[in-house]
Structures are given as C-alpha cells and as structure tokens.
Amino acid sequence: MIRKHRKAAVTAAVVLLSTVGVLAAPASSGAVNDGSRRLPCEANSANTFSLDAKSGYVSTPDGNSIFMWSYAPSTRGFQLPGPTLCVDAGVQVTVVLHNSLTEPTSIVFPGQQHLRADGRPAQPRFDGTGLLTSMTDPAAAGGTVTYTFTAGTPGTYLYESGTDVSLQREMGLYGALVVRPPGAPDHVNGRGDSAFDLDREYVYVLSEVDPDLHLAVERKRAYDVTRTKARYFFINGRSMPDTIAPDNAAxxxxxxxxxxxxxxxxxxxxxxxxxxxxxxxxxxxxxxPFHPHGNDQRVINQDGQPAEGAGGSDASYDKFLVDVAPGQSVDVLDQWVDAEHWDPASNPIPVPLPQLQDQIVGPGTETWFSENPYLGGTPGELPAGVVQNNQCGEYYMVAHSHALEQATNFGASFGGMMTLVRIDPPAGCPGS
Ligand SMILES: [Cu+2]
Known part of the structure; x- marks a missing residue:
C-alpha cells in the first residue's frame, strides 16, 4: 500500500505543477490557490431559498462533457452539485422548487423536521398499483412546489430528489445543507471541542456517474438504472485534477x-x-472510503449527531479511512503538527520523524510529501542540492477514495474522487 501511495505522490506532484501553479495565474491577487476561503454557501436572514431543477453539462478532466440534472440557484446558471445551503439549527426554512425538467421531481430533506409541501404535511405518492413513485410531494414538469421545514440538529445533510430516486440521484439532483449551532458558526455542534477554523471549512459531496446512462437520458433513449457502470467519480461535481482548482474557476x-x-x-x-x-x-x-495520506482524521459528528457518550463525554475518534455510506454525512477535523512542536514526551504515540531525505519522493530530488503527520523541512533546512518546487515549504498530501476504481477518470488512474491537502509552514506562506 505504501509503495502504491508513494507512486501516487509522484504523480500528484506532476499534476500539481500543471494545475495549481499554472492555472492559478488568472487569480486577481496572482497568488497560488491555497484553498483558504470561507465556505461558499447560500444564507439569508429569511432562510428562504429558490432552486430550479434543470439540466446542464459538466466537464471531466479527460475532455468529456456529461449531461446532468441539478438544482440551480434561481438567480444563477446550472451548477453541480446544487448550492450549499447554510442555516442555523431550529429555524424555519423555506425552499421553493421550480421544476424545469420534463418529468416530475421533488426534494427530500433527511434529518429535518416538520416538512410541509405547499403548506400541508408532506406526503409520499403512489401510483395506481400501490408502488411508491415519490417520497414526498413533487412539482409537475414546469410546476412549482414550496417546502418548509424546521432545521434539525447541527451537522451536515443532503437534500436530494425523492422522486424516481434511482434515476434522479444518478442524474445529479442533490446538494448539501449545513446546519450550524445558533450563535456559534465556528463550531460543528454544541460541543466546545467541535471548534474549527472558519477559513478552512470544506464540504465534499461525493457521487459518481455512468456517462452511458446520461447520454441515453439526453437523447431520450431507453436505459436501465439497474445496469449502470460508473466511469466518473466526483467530489463536488469535479474529478481530479479539477478538484484542486479554486472555487468558481472560470x-x-x-x-x-x-x-x-x-x-x-x-x-x-x-x-x-x-x-x-x-x-x-x-x-x-x-x-x-475516503482518506488523506499521512494522517488520521478526527470524526466528531455523524448524520447531525455529535460523537458523544453518556453524560456528554467526548466520543470522537481518529480514523485513517472514513467510510461514508450512501445518504450519510461524516464531519471530521483535520490537523497536522509541525516538527518544531513535536514533543515525544507528551505525545501518546511516539511516531518517529522521518529524515528529510525520506520525505522526498522524486523524481530526482524534489520535495513534496512526508507521509507523516509531523512536518519537517523549511526551505533553509533542506539538504544541499535539493530543489524545492513548491511555494514556501508547504506539503501536499493526496486524499482520495481508497476504492481505487473510484480514483479514476474513465479507467485512467489518478483521477476521479481524489484531491490534495495542503499544509503550510507554521509561520504561514508569504503571498498566499
Ligand atoms: Cu491512499
């Protein structure tokens, strides 16, 4: 496994050079994309959102173009996934769904309370033979339905189609709903130990598509949703290396x-x-099954529930590979400790620091990668002859689905459900 990862890291360096460095040039500040920013999400004091179910296209890194359905904000164009909606726990939320598709569609809000559709308690729909056709009230083609609900407990939730789900979910009708603890947007839940850095908050909507099915839907040909074969694997509707491009990349x-x-x-x-x-x-x-290289992640919240034991005791735990199941949400904290602050006396797991040379993964003598949660190596400390290709001594760790067929673009390795974690030197990175 290690050998495979090291090979992957080499490729990461090449991809990174060509994508982060070069493509970051259009940014107005001229800075490299370092991933710092506030979470892009829709929020307003009325907690009212207008979404348009419509079709559009997404591009994949191998040059393909996929026909998708998604929830577009009514004020903007098509996007995948649907917009991230941010609300506080306990507030009344209104979502107006306009259906621009040619078949009925709906939205379900798992984990939220008191769901109503057009003012009435939301109800499942059945056809004349008693088969379930929609888990909640749909909007007819060209129609509108207004959902209201009370936001649930703090955490992360999907909103997604409840109609003809096997097809409509595959086609892209999903988005993220972030529920924050009131008055504490920099906490995941009501626990003090769930604090995080608001400039480093990320949503990963994981999904996949079978392009043959999407083409059949686009051309109105027959298809069989029970015989799909996924070829593309997305984080937020993007595949590696597009995953490491900035938000709103042109x-x-x-x-x-x-x-x-x-x-x-x-x-x-x-x-x-x-x-x-x-x-x-x-x-x-x-x-x-998603994991970053080099470090565990701390699982603190799942499906809108804190990792908490009896009497409110902390039941969060470190996990190398977070296995996210369909419909599930898992909120994790990511943290690295640099060599300068590494203390073997106080650290419960005495991980030996690798030699600088062992943190190097070629080709040749280039620094990119440490495979260790403890970082070493600032520009001044590098051995003679070592070339530093990165910006300021930062590290890049690969993070990806460990079901390796999900880390491909139509069978080509090192794509798909994969991204990078960037860790800066403790003093920060000038210019970023
Ligand atoms: Cu890996």
Whole structure:
C-alpha cells in the first residue's frame, strides 16, 4: 500500500505543477490557490431559498462533457452539485422548487423536521398499483412546489430528489445543507471541542456517474438504472485534477466548488490555531472510503449527531479511512503538527520523524510529501542540492477514495474522487 501511495505522490506532484501553479495565474491577487476561503454557501436572514431543477453539462478532466440534472440557484446558471445551503439549527426554512425538467421531481430533506409541501404535511405518492413513485410531494414538469421545514440538529445533510430516486440521484439532483449551532458558526455542534477554523471549512459531496446512462437520458433513449457502470467519480461535481482548482474557476463554469483543503500546522497553546473541517456527504449509491495520506482524521459528528457518550463525554475518534455510506454525512477535523512542536514526551504515540531525505519522493530530488503527520523541512533546512518546487515549504498530501476504481477518470488512474491537502509552514506562506 505504501509503495502504491508513494507512486501516487509522484504523480500528484506532476499534476500539481500543471494545475495549481499554472492555472492559478488568472487569480486577481496572482497568488497560488491555497484553498483558504470561507465556505461558499447560500444564507439569508429569511432562510428562504429558490432552486430550479434543470439540466446542464459538466466537464471531466479527460475532455468529456456529461449531461446532468441539478438544482440551480434561481438567480444563477446550472451548477453541480446544487448550492450549499447554510442555516442555523431550529429555524424555519423555506425552499421553493421550480421544476424545469420534463418529468416530475421533488426534494427530500433527511434529518429535518416538520416538512410541509405547499403548506400541508408532506406526503409520499403512489401510483395506481400501490408502488411508491415519490417520497414526498413533487412539482409537475414546469410546476412549482414550496417546502418548509424546521432545521434539525447541527451537522451536515443532503437534500436530494425523492422522486424516481434511482434515476434522479444518478442524474445529479442533490446538494448539501449545513446546519450550524445558533450563535456559534465556528463550531460543528454544541460541543466546545467541535471548534474549527472558519477559513478552512470544506464540504465534499461525493457521487459518481455512468456517462452511458446520461447520454441515453439526453437523447431520450431507453436505459436501465439497474445496469449502470460508473466511469466518473466526483467530489463536488469535479474529478481530479479539477478538484484542486479554486472555487468558481472560470474554466469550470457549472462546477463552482473546489476541494483543496488548506491547513496551517497546529500550534499548541495558540487559541487561534484551529483544525480544518471536512464535511463528507455520500450522494451516490455505494460507499466511498475516503482518506488523506499521512494522517488520521478526527470524526466528531455523524448524520447531525455529535460523537458523544453518556453524560456528554467526548466520543470522537481518529480514523485513517472514513467510510461514508450512501445518504450519510461524516464531519471530521483535520490537523497536522509541525516538527518544531513535536514533543515525544507528551505525545501518546511516539511516531518517529522521518529524515528529510525520506520525505522526498522524486523524481530526482524534489520535495513534496512526508507521509507523516509531523512536518519537517523549511526551505533553509533542506539538504544541499535539493530543489524545492513548491511555494514556501508547504506539503501536499493526496486524499482520495481508497476504492481505487473510484480514483479514476474513465479507467485512467489518478483521477476521479481524489484531491490534495495542503499544509503550510507554521509561520504561514508569504503571498498566499
Ligand atoms: Cu491512499
């Protein structure tokens, strides 16, 4: 496994050079995409959102163009996934769904309470033979339905189609709903130990598509949703290397959300030193076993529930590979500790620091990767003759689905459900 990962890291370096470095040039500041920004999400004081179910296209890194359905914000164009909606727990939320598709569609809001459709308690629909056709009231083609609900407990949720689900989910009708604890947007839930850095908050909507099925739907040909074969695997509607491009990259007009995680190493005793937060959501129909290289992630919240034991005791836990099941959400904290602050006396797991040379993964003598949660190596410390290709001594760790067929673009390795975690030197990175 290690050998495979090291090989992957080499390729990551090549991909990174060509994508982060070069393509970041159009950014107005001229800075490299370092992934720092506030979570792009829709929020307003009325907690009212207008979504348009419509068709559009997404692009894949191998040059393909896939016909999709999604929930577009009514004020903007088509996007995949649907817009991330951010609300506080307990508030009344209104979602107006306009259906621009040619068949009925709906939205279900798992984990939310008191769901009503057009003012009436939401109801499932059945056909004349008693078969379930929709888990909630749909909007007819060209029609509108207004949903209201009370936002559930703090955490991360899917909103997705409840109609002809096998097809409509595959076609892309899903998005993320982030429910925050009132008055504490920088916490995942009501627990004090769920604090995170608001400039390092990421949603990963995981999904996959079978392009043959999408083409059949586009051309109105027959298809069989029980015989799909996924070829593309998305984080936020993008595949590697598009996943590490910035939010709203001009060359991905219908795929606005990036997935490059940016971390500053943890500094013990510094109240401003907080972990990054990744909110995983599985919008597909199979499990996605996701992991970053080099470090565990701390699972603190799942399906809108804190990892908590009896009497409110902390039941969060470290996990190397987070297996996200269909419909599930898992919220994790990401944190690295730099070598300077590594203390073998106080650390319960005495992981030996690798030699600088062992952190190098070629080709030749280039630095990219440490395979270790403890970072070493600032530009001044590098051995003689070592070339530094990155910006300021930062590390890049690969993070991907470990079901390796999900880390491909139509069978080509090192694509699909994969991204990078960037860890800066403790002092920060000038110019980023
Ligand atoms: Cu791996």
């Amino acid at each position: 060359w991905l007009p219908s795929q606005p959300y990036g997935a490059l995680v940016h971390i500053r190493p943890f500094v013990p005793g510094d109240p401003n030193s907080r972990p990054a937060l990744v909110r995983y959501l599985d919008a597909g129909s199979v499990n996605y």
